[in-house]
Amino acid sequence: MISRFQIASKNLLRKKSRTTLTLIGIMLSSWVLVSLLGFNRGYETALNRDIDNMGYQLMVMAKGCPYEAATMMLQGGAGLRYIEQTMVNSIAARPEVDKVTPILMQAFFDPDKGDGGGIAGYFGIDLATYPGMKPFFRFRQGGWFKNDTAAEAVMGYEAAELEQREVGDMIMVPEKNVPLKVVGILERTGTQDDGTIYVPLKTLQKISAIDKITTIGIKVKKDADITKLENSLYQLPDMQVVSFTQVKQTIMKLISTARMMVLSIAIIALLIAMIGVVNTILMSVMERIQEIGILKTMGAMPIDIFFLVWTETLILCSVGGIAGIGLAIVFARLSDILVRRILPYSPGGELVAIDIRLALLTLAVILGVGLLSGIYPAWKAGRVRPLDSIRSEG
Amino acid sequence: MTTDNGVSLEARGLTRVYCRGSEKINAIDGVSLTIRRGDFVSFTGPSGSGKTTLVNLLGCLENPSSGELDLAGRSIFGGGKILGEKALTRIRRDTFGYIFQNFYLIPTLTVRENVALPLAFYKKPGVDGEVDRLLGMLGMNHRMHHLPGQISGGEMQRVAIARALVNRPDILLADEPTGNLDTKRAREIGEVLTDLNRSAGLTIVMVTHNPDMARLGGRLIEMRDGQAFESG
Amino acid sequence: MNPGYPNRSISRILKQLMLLMVLMLPAVPTTTQAAVNCELNYPASDVARLFPESDNYKISYFSFARQGGEPLLRKVEARLGSVPALYAPLNVPYTLYEIYKGGKRIGYIHGVNQKGQYGVLEVFVSLDMKGMIKAFYIQRMAGQWVNKFTLPKFGKQFVGLTLRDFELYDPVSGKGSGKVAAMTNPAPLAVTDFYGLQRAVKKNLVLMDEFVYSTQKGKQ
Ligand SMILES: Nc1ncnc2c1ncn2[C@@H]1O[C@H](COP(=O)(O)OP(=O)(O)O)[C@@H](O)[C@H]1O
Numbered sequence: 001m002i003s004r005f006q007i008a009s010k011n012l013l014r015k016k017s018r019t020t021l022t023l024i025g026i027m028l029s030s031w032v033l034v035s036l037l038g039f040n041r042g043y044e045t046a047l048n049r050d051i052d053n054m055g056y057q058l059m060v061m062a063k064g065c066p067y068e069a070a071t072m073m074l075q076g077g078a079g080l081r082y083i084e085q086t087m088v089n090s091i092a093a094r095p096e097v098d099k100v101t102p103i104l105m106q107a108f109f110d111p112d113k114g115d116g117g118g119i120a121g122y123f124g125i126d127l128a129t130y131p132g133m134k135p136f137f138r139f140r141q142g143g144w145f146k147n148d149t150a151a152e153a154v155m156g157y158e159a160a161e162l163e164q165r166e167v168g169d170m171i172m173v174p175e176k177n178v179p180l181k182v183v184g185i186l187e188r189t190g191t192q193d194d195g196t197i198y199v200p201l202k203t204l205q206k207i208s209a210i211d212k213i214t215t216i217g218i219k220v221k222k223d224a225d226i227t228k229l230e231n232s233l234y235q236l237p238d239m240q241v242v243s244f245t246q247v248k249q250t251i252m253k254l255i256s257t258a259r260m261m262v263l264s265i266a267i268i269a270l271l272i273a274m275i276g277v278v279n280t281i282l283m284s285v286m287e288r289i290q291e292i293g294i295l296k297t298m299g300a301m302p303i304d305i306f307f308l309v310w311t312e313t314l315i316l317c318s319v320g321g322i323a324g325i326g327l328a329i330v331f332a333r334l335s336d337i338l339v340r341r342i343l344p345y346s347p348g349g350e351l352v353a354i355d356i357r358l359a360l361l362t363l364a365v366i367l368g369v370g371l372l373s374g375i376y377p378a379w380k381a382g383r384v385r386p387l388d389s390i391r392s393e394g
Numbered sequence: 395m396t397t398d399n400g401v402s403l404e405a406r407g408l409t410r411v412y413c414r415g416s417e418k419i420n421a422i423d424g425v426s427l428t429i430r431r432g433d434f435v436s437f438t439g440p441s442g443s444g445k446t447t448l449v450n451l452l453g454c455l456e457n458p459s460s461g462e463l464d465l466a467g468r469s470i471f472g473g474g475k476i477l478g479e480k481a482l483t484r485i486r487r488d489t490f491g492y493i494f495q496n497f498y499l500i501p502t503l504t505v506r507e508n509v510a511l512p513l514a515f516y517k518k519p520g521v522d523g524e525v526d527r528l529l530g531m532l533g534m535n536h537r538m539h540h541l542p543g544q545i546s547g548g549e550m551q552r553v554a555i556a557r558a559l560v561n562r563p564d565i566l567l568a569d570e571p572t573g574n575l576d577t578k579r580a581r582e583i584g585e586v587l588t589d590l591n592r593s594a595g596l597t598i599v600m601v602t603h604n605p606d607m608a609r610l611g612g613r614l615i616e617m618r619d620g621q622a623f624e625s626g
Numbered sequence: 627m628n629p630g631y632p633n634r635s636i637s638r639i640l641k642q643l644m645l646l647m648v649l650m651l652p653a654v655p656t657t658t659q660a661a662v663n664c665e666l667n668y669p670a671s672d673v674a675r676l677f678p679e680s681d682n683y684k685i686s687y688f689s690f691a692r693q694g695g696e697p698l699l700r701k702v703e704a705r706l707g708s709v710p711a712l713y714a715p716l717n718v719p720y721t722l723y724e725i726y727k728g729g730k731r732i733g734y735i736h737g738v739n740q741k742g743q744y745g746v747l748e749v750f751v752s753l754d755m756k757g758m759i760k761a762f763y764i765q766r767m768a769g770q771w772v773n774k775f776t777l778p779k780f781g782k783q784f785v786g787l788t789l790r791d792f793e794l795y796d797p798v799s800g801k802g803s804g805k806v807a808a809m810t811n812p813a814p815l816a817v818t819d820f821y822g823l824q825r826a827v828k829k830n831l832v833l834m835d836e837f838v839y840s841t842q843k844g845k846q
C-alpha cells in the first residue's frame with residue numbers, strides 16, 4: 001500500500017526547487033563541517049609527522065637568523081651569521097642532550113634556474129652525526145659520502161629530478177663553479193629535504209671559504225626536560241633557539257584560533273541551513289493545513305502527523321548530509337590545496353583526513369540538529385485541527 | 395459494532411456558540427434529532443444557517459457548547475465534559491467517513507495511494523481488500539495509477555468517497571459533496587451515494603444546496619438560524 | 627603562555643615561526659608533484675626572439691600518458707637508440723609553443739630536458755611547419771664552457787637541419803655521417819654536453835614528429 005515514509009518523501013517532491021535549495025544548504029554546511037573536523041585531525045597528525053621528520057627537537061642558530069635566513073634565501077647567502085664550531089661540543093656536553101649535529105646552510109643563486117633565477121639550497125652536514133638524526137632517509141640510488149672531505153653530494157629526490165642527476169653524475173655548485181660528484185639520491189620524503197643537496201660539512205666550508213656553521217641540530221635525551229634545556233640554551237649570547245615542540249605548540253595555537261573562527265562559520269552555516277529546513281518544512285506545513293486536517297479526519301493522531309513531518313526533516317537532512325559528506329571526501333584534496341593557501345605553515349601529506357567514523361559523527365550531528373529544528377514545524381503540524389481545514393474552505 | 399436498537403446518532407439540545415469579538419453567535423441553537431442506521435439524511439438551508447456546524451458536531455469534529463450527543467447508545471458529548479483531540483480522533487476513525495466540497499486529495503499520491511492513505515494511520519481489522527474493491531465499485535480501476543491532477547472533478551470526488559469508506563465507517567458525512575461539480579457529475583455522485591445507502595446500508599448525513607440532491611435522501615431537514623426543521 | 631617564563635614573548639615565538647617558514651621554503655615545490663617539464667622562462671620575449679616574424683603564440687601540451695602511452699614511449703626510445711631514462715618520462719608534459727602570424731600558424735617552438743655534464747640541459751628549437759630548424763637556443767646549462775656553446779657560431783650549425791639529418795647520425799655512439807656528424811665541438815672537455823645537445827635536438831625532432839607533424843599529416 002503506502003507507507004508514511006513514502007507520504008513524507010513524495011511530499012518533498014512537490015516543491016522540487018524549494019527542496020533542492022534546502023538540500024544544497026544542508027549539503028554545503030555538512031561539507032564545511034566534515035572538512036573542518038577532518039582538518040582538525042589531519043593537520044595535527046601531519047604537523048607531528050613533519051616535526052618528527054626533522055629528526056632533532058631543538059635547533060640553535062645565530063641570533064637574527066630568522067630574518068637574515070629569509071633574505072639569505074632570496075639573495076643567495078649574503079649577510080648570514082655564523083656560529084663557532086666549538087659551540088657544538090659545549091652543547092653536546094649538557095646532560096639533557098643526546099646527540100648534536102653541526103650544519104652549514106648555504107644558498108647559491110642560480111640565474112638560469114626557472115623564471116628569474118632560483119636558489120639552490122646546500123646543506124653541509126657531518127657524516128658522523130647527521131645520518132643518525134635522519135634514520136628515515138631512504139636512498140633511491142647510492143648512499144652517503146665516502147668521507148667527510150669528499151667532493152661529493154647527496155641529492156633530495158626533487159633536486160635530482162630537476163637536474164636529471166643519477167649516481168655517478170656531476171653537479172656544479174652555482175656561483176662557485178665547483179664540481180661535485182653525486183653519490184646518492186634520496187627517496188621522496190614529502191618534506192623540504194626533497195629539494196636539498198647535502199654535501200660534507202668540510203667540503204661546503206671549503207667551497208664557501210668559511211670555517212663556521214649556521215645551525216646545530218640537537219636531539220634531546222628521552223624523558224629530559226626540553227623546556228629547561230631550551231631556556232638554558234637561550235641564555236647563550238647571540239643565540240637563537242628553535243624548538244620544534246614549541247613551534248608546534250605555537251602553530252597549533254594559531255591554528256586553533258583560525259579553527260575556532262572557521263568552526264563558528266561552519267556552525268553559522270549549519271544554523272542557516274537549519275533555519276532553511278525549518279522554513280521549508282513550516283511553509284509546506286502551512287500550505288498543507290487542509291490536507292493535514294483531512295489526514296486527521298481519517299484517524300491520524302497528532303503524534304502521527306508529528307512524525308510524518310519530522311520524517312520529512314529527517315529525509316532532507318540525511319540526503320543533504322550524506323551528499324555533503326560525500327562531496328567533502330571526494331574533494332578532500334581540493335580542500336587541502338585551499339587550506340594550504342590560507343595557513344601560514346602547512347605540513348606535507350593529507351591535511352583534511354576524513355574517515356568513516358568522522359563521516360558518521362558529522363552525519364549524526366547534522367541529523368541531530370536537523371531533527372531538533374524539525375520539532376517545531378512538526379509540533380505545529382500535529383496541532384492542526386481537522387476543522388481548520390474544513391472551515392478555511394469558506 | 396453498535397447496540398442493536400437501530401439508533402446511530404442521537405442529539406439532544408445541541409448548541410454551538412461562536413464568539414466574534416464581543417458578539418455571540420448561536421450557530422446551532424438547541425438542535426435535537428435522531429439518526430437511525432441506514433438513514434440518508436439531507437440538510438438544506440440558506441448559507442450561514444448552521445448546516446456545516448451541525449454536521450461537524452454530529453461527526454465529532456468539535457465539541458458542542460452544550461447539549462448531548464449519543465453515538466450508538468454511547469454518550470459522547472454531555473454533562474459538560476470536553477473531549478480532547480485524541481479522544482475525538484479515536485471516536486471518528488471507528489465510526490465516520492467524511493467527504494467535502496473540496497476533495498482534498500494529496501496531489502503527489504496516485505488515486506490508489508490516496509484511497510489507501512487512511513490505512514497508513516489506522517487500519518480496522520478485515521479491511522485488506524477494501525482499496526481495490528472500492529475503486530472497482532466506484533468505477534475508478536482504470537484511473538488508479540493517475541495523479542489527482544489528471545482526473546476530472548467527478549472522479550476526484552469518487553476517489554474521496556473511496557478514501558472515506560476504506561476503513562468501513564458506519565456513517566458517511568458529506569458537506570456539500572457536489573458543490574464543485576456540474577449537474578451531470580453531481581447527479582452521478584448522487585447515484586453513487588444513493589447506491590451506497592441502499593445496497594450497503596451505509597448511513598449518510600449530507601449537506602446540500604442542490605434541491606435534486608436533497609430529494610435523494612429519505613429524510614430532509616431544513617436549517618434556519620441554527621435550528622433544524624424536519625419536513626414530512 | 628607559560629607563566630614561569632615571562633621572557634618567552636610573542637615576538638620570540640613569531641621569530642621562530644618565521645624561521646620555521648624559511649626552513650620550510652624549499653618544501654613548497656614538493657607539494658606539487660608534477661614531473662619536471664621544459665618551458666621558456668620568458669615566453670613573450672623568447673618567442674619574439676626565436677621567431678621574429680610571429681605576432682602571436684599559443685601554448686599547448688602533449689605527453690605520452692595522454693597519447694600513445696608506454697608503446698609510443700618505447701618506439702621513441704628505439705628511434706633515439708638510448709636506454710630508458712630514470713625520471714619517468716611517461717608523465718612529463720611537453721610544452722609546445724604554437725607560433726602564429728596574422729592568425730595563421732607558421733611554426734613551433736619546442737624544448738626538451740636532456741641530461742648534461744653538470745646538470746640539466748634545457749634546449750629549444752624553433753621549427754617551421756615542415757620541421758626544419760630555424761633557431762637553436764640553450765636556456766640552461768652548467769659548466770665553465772657555457773658561453774662557448776651559446777655563441778651564435780655554434781647554434782647556426784643546427785639551423786636548416788631536419789629530422790632526416792639527425793637520422794643519419796647516432797649521437798649516442800657518435801657514429802654516422804652528414805651535417806650533424808660534421809659539427810664541431812667548441813669545448814673539447816664538454817663531450818657529454820656536446821653530444822647531449824645533439825641528443826636533445828634529435829629527441830626534440832622525434833617527439834615533434836610523433837606528436838605534432840605525423841598527426842598533422844593524418845589530418846590533411
Ligand atoms: N469558527 C467560527 N467562528 C465564528 N463564527 C463561525 C465559525 N464557524 C461558523 N461560524 C458562524 O456560524 C454560523 C453558521 O455557519 P455554518 O455552519 O458554516 O453555516 P452553513 O454551513 O449553513 O453555511 C455562521 O453565521 C458563521 O458565520
Ligand SMILES: [Mg+2]
Pocket residue numbers: 445446447
Ligand atoms: Mg457550510
